[in-house]
Amino acid sequence: NRLNDNDAVSITQILERNTTIKTLVLNHNEFREEGGVLLGEAIARNTTLEDIDLSWNHLRRCGAIGIARGLQENLALRTVNLAWNGFGFEGCLAIGDMLTSNHTITELDLACNRINPPALLELLRGLSVNRTLRILRIGYNPVTAAFSSLILAVIKKHAESGLENIDMAGVVVDKEFVALLEEIQKDRFFIVNYEVSLPVKKISREEMREKIGLPSAYNVDPLRMLYLLKEKMRASDFFYKINKDHDDGLQRDELYSLFDESGIPVTGSVVDKIFEFMDTNGDGTIDLGEFLQGDKRMKNIARKQVRDEQQRKGKDENYNRYSRTFQKAHLDPITNALKVDPTIAPMRQSRRPSVAPRDSSDTLDNNRLRLP
Missing domain, CATH: 1.10.238.10 (EF-hand)
Incomplete structure (x- = not known):
C-alpha cells in the first residue's frame, strides 16, 4: 500500500481507539523518520499488541530511535520484526537501551539493518542484561568474522541470558566462534545459524573463495x-x-x-x-x-x-545521545582500536580484522490488522 509518514497519524489513531488488536502488520511500506517517531509513540501507549511487523520500511535515525523508545516503554509485545530497515549505529544504541529494560519481547528480528561492529557492541550491551529474549535474528548485516565471536562471548559470560536461538544467515564467522558455540552447547540448549566458518590455517586464494563462496563474505x-x-x-x-x-x-x-x-x-x-x-x-x-x-x-x-x-544533525536534540560519532563512542584515541566494554564480554587477544489513504472498504478485525 506504500503507506508513508503522512499516514502514520492515522495508524496511531487506530492503535489508540482499538484496544483488541493483537497483531499489527505494516511491512513493505515507506515509513521513515517522522513516521517512526509517531509509530513509536503509539507503540509506547498501546497495551494490547503482542506482535508487530515493521519489516521492509525505511526506518532509520530518528525513526529507528522512535521505534526503539516505543518498544522500551511497551509492556505487552512479544514478537517484533524490524528486518530490512536501516537501524545502523543510532538505532542499535536505542535498541540496546530497550533491551536493558524490556521484559516481554521474546523474539526480535534485526536482519539486514546496517549493523556493523560498533552497532553490534551496543546490541550486546543490552543483551548482556536481558533475560526474556529467546530468538534474535541479525543475519545479512556487516558483522565481520573477527567480531562474530563477541556475540557468543557475551552469551557464555552471562549464563542467565534467555537466548536460545540466534539466526546469523549470510554472516561469516571465525573458528573462535565455532569453539565458543560448542562450549555453550555443552551446558544449555542453544542453536545458531551462520553462513560459514573461516579457516585458521592459510590456504590459497582459490580455496578460500571456494570455501566461502559468497558475494558478501565480509559483508562490506x-x-x-x-x-x-x-x-x-x-x-x-x-x-x-x-x-x-x-x-x-x-x-x-x-x-x-x-x-x-x-x-x-x-x-x-x-x-x-x-x-x-x-x-x-x-x-x-x-x-x-x-x-x-x-x-x-x-x-x-x-x-x-x-x-x-x-x-x-541537530534535527532533534532529544536524539543527540544516539547520534554520537563512532570515534567518541568506541574508538581508542591513541590506538584507534575498537573498544569492547569488559563488563559485557571478556577481553580477547588483539587481532587484525584487517500512499494513498485507505478507503472505507478496508476491514478491521478484532485480532489482526494487516497493512502490508
Whole structure:
C-alpha cells in the first residue's frame, strides 16, 4: 500500500481507539523518520499488541530511535520484526537501551539493518542484561568474522541470558566462534545459524573463495573496502602499488592480491563490482585514467554521504545521545582500536580484522490488522 509518514497519524489513531488488536502488520511500506517517531509513540501507549511487523520500511535515525523508545516503554509485545530497515549505529544504541529494560519481547528480528561492529557492541550491551529474549535474528548485516565471536562471548559470560536461538544467515564467522558455540552447547540448549566458518590455517586464494563462496563474505561494500585500503596515498601511487607487473592496466588477479595482502579474502563478486565501477570501456582491465576517474567518483560519493549526514544533525536534540560519532563512542584515541566494554564480554587477544489513504472498504478485525 506504500503507506508513508503522512499516514502514520492515522495508524496511531487506530492503535489508540482499538484496544483488541493483537497483531499489527505494516511491512513493505515507506515509513521513515517522522513516521517512526509517531509509530513509536503509539507503540509506547498501546497495551494490547503482542506482535508487530515493521519489516521492509525505511526506518532509520530518528525513526529507528522512535521505534526503539516505543518498544522500551511497551509492556505487552512479544514478537517484533524490524528486518530490512536501516537501524545502523543510532538505532542499535536505542535498541540496546530497550533491551536493558524490556521484559516481554521474546523474539526480535534485526536482519539486514546496517549493523556493523560498533552497532553490534551496543546490541550486546543490552543483551548482556536481558533475560526474556529467546530468538534474535541479525543475519545479512556487516558483522565481520573477527567480531562474530563477541556475540557468543557475551552469551557464555552471562549464563542467565534467555537466548536460545540466534539466526546469523549470510554472516561469516571465525573458528573462535565455532569453539565458543560448542562450549555453550555443552551446558544449555542453544542453536545458531551462520553462513560459514573461516579457516585458521592459510590456504590459497582459490580455496578460500571456494570455501566461502559468497558475494558478501565480509559483508562490506567492495568500493568502500578499496577506498579504505588506499588510506592517504595519491590515487596514482595506489594504482602503481596494485599494478605489480607495471603494465598498462590492472588485472583481476592484482586486485585479489591486494585484498589478500591486506588480510581480506574476497570472492569474485567483490572484484566484479570494482571492475564494473572502474572499467568504463569494458576491456577487462583498469588503466590509469579509468582508475583516477573512479577515484574521483568514490571521493564524490564519500563527500555526499558526509554532507547528507551533516544536514541531518541537530534535527532533534532529544536524539543527540544516539547520534554520537563512532570515534567518541568506541574508538581508542591513541590506538584507534575498537573498544569492547569488559563488563559485557571478556577481553580477547588483539587481532587484525584487517500512499494513498485507505478507503472505507478496508476491514478491521478484532485480532489482526494487516497493512502490508
